[in-house]
Amino acid sequence: MKAWAGAALPGLAPEDRARLDALPVQTLPRGAHLFGPGDTAQGFAVVLSGRIEVSLTGPSGRETLLYAVEPGQTCIQTTLGLLGDEPYSGDAITASETRLALIPAPLFRTLMDRSEPFRALVFRAFATRMSDMTQLLERVAFTRVEARLAQALLDLASEGVVEATHAELAARIGSAREVISRRLEALAKRGLVATDRGRVLLRDPAGLKRLADAQ
Structure with a gap:
């Protein structure tokens, strides 16, 4: 075992x-569901490669992407669940093929008690994640939808194309699918993008960058 x-x-x-190297490493396909609202944290996932997205769904069915977990990052909800016995409130789904090792809850608590390096790593990653969450709240509260959408398109683009539905874009920036549809139509009329089913072509990345920076 590597x-x-x-x-x-x-x-x-x-x-x-x-002890950690002896734990099995799992390889999960894209779209695997790791936990959902009400579940209890069973262990501390260490992402070795890939990406896990954690989202929250409101009573209306509207979904918001809270954060993503990539190598070197941690899941706030898992840390809270293991340290404070809090159940999950969000959903975690792999956004790409993901390799991870799951540290069982008893071993996690043992390491937190006796290993200063492990404890420091967990709390340092937790503090970084909380800072990211604060920035997300600030963007949702104070940044215009157009600016958030423009930045999301730039972040997600691969060779000038974004493979994402309107609902997925809405979840990423904390908006509604109908709002995203209207904003994309407006951006298309301005020549900044072109849209197709599940795809957005960035026709003017520089213009999108100016829009994102304008906020």
């Missing part, structure tokens, strides 16, 4: 690193 803990969690004592 060792992973040394690279993913540096600074651990050799015996702790050996």
